Amino acid sequence: MNGETARRDDEEREAVIAARGLVVGFSGEPILDGLDIDVWRGEILGIVGGSGTGKSVLLRTIIGLNRRSSGTIKVFGKDFDAISGQERQDIGRRWGVLFQQGALFSSLTVLQNVAVPLREHMRLPDGLAEDLARLKIEMAGLPADACAKYPAELSGGMIKRAALARALALDPDIVFLDEPTAGLDPIGAAEFDQLILKLRDTLGLTVFMVTHDLDSLVTITDRIAVLGNRRVLVDGTFAELKSFDHPWVRAYFNGPRAEHFTFG
Amino acid sequence: MRSADGARDDVTVLGIAGDWTVETVGTVLPTVAGKVAAGRHLVFDGSELGRFDTAGAWALVGLMRQQEEAGGSSELRSFSKPAATLIAEIDPLGREQLPAPVRVNPITWTLEEIGRGAAGIIDDAYLLLATLGEASVSFLDMLLLRRRMRWAALFNNISRASIQAVPIIGLMSFLIGMIIAQQGGFYLSTYGADVLVVDLVGVLTCREIGVLLTAIMIAGRSGAAYTAEIGSMKMREEVDALKVLGLSPVEVLVLPRLLALIIALPILTLVADLAALAGAWVVSLFYIGIPTDVFLDRLKAALTVTYVMIGLAKAPFMAAIIGLIAAIEGMKVKGSAESLGEHTTAAVVKAIFMVVVTDGVFAMIFATIGI
Structure with missing residues (x-):
């Protein structure tokens, strides 16, 4: 729908990630077939799609955890x-990943946990790795006394925050979030949203977010890409997608749960 | 002394230049650490700042705090807007002191560990009996047709514990049979009593070694697997889900595995006995030079059915101990991967130890009743 404007803007924006013609399948029918997607520097890109349309598969393919049978992925050019x-x-x-279940080392x-990337990849003076880890934990909105806890002692929301702190440990340019607000209460989810927004504004992050959370x-x-029929059906802002003519997209963006989001 | 801004006497301008990122902060920090000065006003000039991230911001905030503590003041000048925002975000963080780790007295720690270990043995015994009791009641209910037998789970577990273990048990016992025959034959031949090798191998393997080694192998093979399976189900709250659905974890998870082991271990013991005798036969024939018909005659005379039955009779008891220990260790697993490893190790070590103890107890019983 906004394909034309997107194409016109291409020259001005820097694609942090550019994937072309991705084909991914596990034994038999492909899950993604000829998928193209760009992620622009500094944007927050939301990925939506019905169950089994390959949202998490796309994320895992971009970060190299799944093998693709064809297609190219350019990262930072x-x-x-x-x-x-x-x-x-x-x-x-240069990227951080927040897995759906947190994937903290138990x-x-x-x-x-948060100090792991700092210790493994950086030569830092004594104590600085801990200081920085602690800083990231506080930035992610956890109280200082959570530092000494083990993942099994944390609530779901705290696990997400701790995992986000670990994803941000090395000040990445791009973070991949797999359903960051799933399983959080509405207040916690809203806080998490604001946190991501604030981090984007202060750290200049690019955010690639798989989510189902309409809020x-x-x-x-900034932009939403809808997956369907093994590729990106359409991308655009929420307001633009509300008027896109496709059964699933219409049902999703104009359904009973989306009704209260109106745009002029 | 007039300073750069020409207004105040006590001003030091400190250029924050170049990259201040997590990669460089380790080398940059020592170069500016000595610049903190008591009683002076420190101006951090960010006009030549390169790349900047939270690590850099944290280092800068740290300098500002040091300056404050030394009794001076500081200000930021010519920082880009994103850098200034980042510093403002970092500034209120990391002020609270982390609670210091609790120091433990080594003497109290040792005493505590001994006490905990002793209490653990009692807990284990209690858990073992409780699990055995619950499994027995479930089994009885199934025999009386009050409860459904989980045939699929049972046969699946029997297959995993027995048929799939046959190659390794057979090979191991074959080699053990060969080794015993070779060693025995070597020494017995000096007395001219070569043929007694058949008695030695026959009685020793069928009565003791066959069942013992098979049980140890199964403790390491199936016991460890059971602990890991039940433990990871515990970690993922699957065991809790069973309880909430009104199902007993012992009935659903433990009983099929326990029964499978009790059925599988005697079968495997028989396989082990036969394989060991086969190994002994090969060595007797080619190394010691005992013809096959002599070997068989001697075996028939030396190895009574009683000896074989003594070996086989121990198998179900050892199987029950292996299965129960694996199950209770699995149920004790807590949230972390480390805990899973710890309990799997404990299951195997305890099971092997208890198997050897059981063998000793049986030896005493058989000695008392004179067989």
Whole structure:
């Protein structure tokens, strides 16, 4: 729908991630087939789609956890297949990932979890890794006494925050969030939204977010891409998508739960 | 001394130049650490600042705090808007002191651990009996047709614990049979009593070694698997889900595994006995030089059915101990991956130890009743 404007803007915006013709499948029918997607620097991109349309698969493919059978992915302008292992590792440091279940290391405390990337990838003076980890934990909105706790002792919302702190540990350029607000109460979810927005504004993050939370989509995303039929059906702002003519998109953006979001 | 801004006497301008990021902060920080000066007004000039991130902001905020503590004041000048916002975000954070880790007295710690270990043995015994009781009641209910037998789970577990273990148990016992025959034959031949090798191997393997080694192998193989399975189900709250659905975890998870082991271990013991005898036969024939018909005659005379039955009779008891220990260790798993590893290790170690103890108890019983 806004394909024309998007194309016109292409020259001015920098694509942090540019994927072309992605084909991903596990034994048999592909889940993604010929999918193209761009993520622009500094934007918050929301990915939506029905169950099983491959939202998480797309995320995992971009960060290299799933194999693709064809297609190219350029990250920070570099083709992921053409670069050396060292370069790939360097790029890995420039992104942070928040997994759906948090994926905190269960035998480490929250502080140790967040300090892992700092200790492993950086040579820092004594104590600085802990200080920075602690800072990230506070930035993610956790109280200081959560530092010494183990993941099993945390609530769902605290796990998400701790995992976000770990994803942000190395000040990445881009963070991937897989359903960051799923399972949070509305107040916690709204706080989380504001947190992401604030971090984007202060740290200049680019955010790639898989979500089902209409509130998040309305409040914080700059652009929403809808997955369907194994590719991106359409992308645009929430207001634009409300008027797009596709059964699933119409049902999603004009359904009973979306009714109270109106735009002039 | 007039300073750069020409207004105040006590002003020091400190240029914050170059990259201040998590990569560089380690090298940059020592170069500015000595610049904090008591009683002076420190101006941080950010006009030549390169890349800047939270680590850099944290270092800068740290400098400002040091200056404050030293009795001076500070201000920021010529910082870009994003950098200033970031500093403003960081400034209120990290002020609260983290609680210091509790120091433990090594003597009290040792005493505590001993006490905890002793109490743990009693807890284990209680849990073992409770689980055995619950499993027995469930089993009885099934025999009386008051409850449905989980045939699919039972046969699946029997298959995993027995048929899939046959190759490794067979190979191991074959080699053990060969080794015993070779060692025995070597020493017995010096007395000219080569043929007694058949008695040695036959009685030793069928009565003791066959069942013992099979039980140890199964403790490491199926016992560890059971603890890991039940433990990871515990970690993911699947065990709690069973309870909430009105199902007993012991009935659903433990009983099929326990029964499977009790059925599988005697079968595997028989396999082990046969494989060990086969191994002994190979060595007797080719190394010691005992013809096959002599070997068989000697075996028939030396190895009575009683010896084989003594070996087989121990198997179900050892199986029950392995299964119960695996189950209660699995149920004790807490949230972390470390805890899962700890309890799996404990399950195998305890099971092997208890298998050996059981073997000893049986030896005493059989000695008392004279067989």
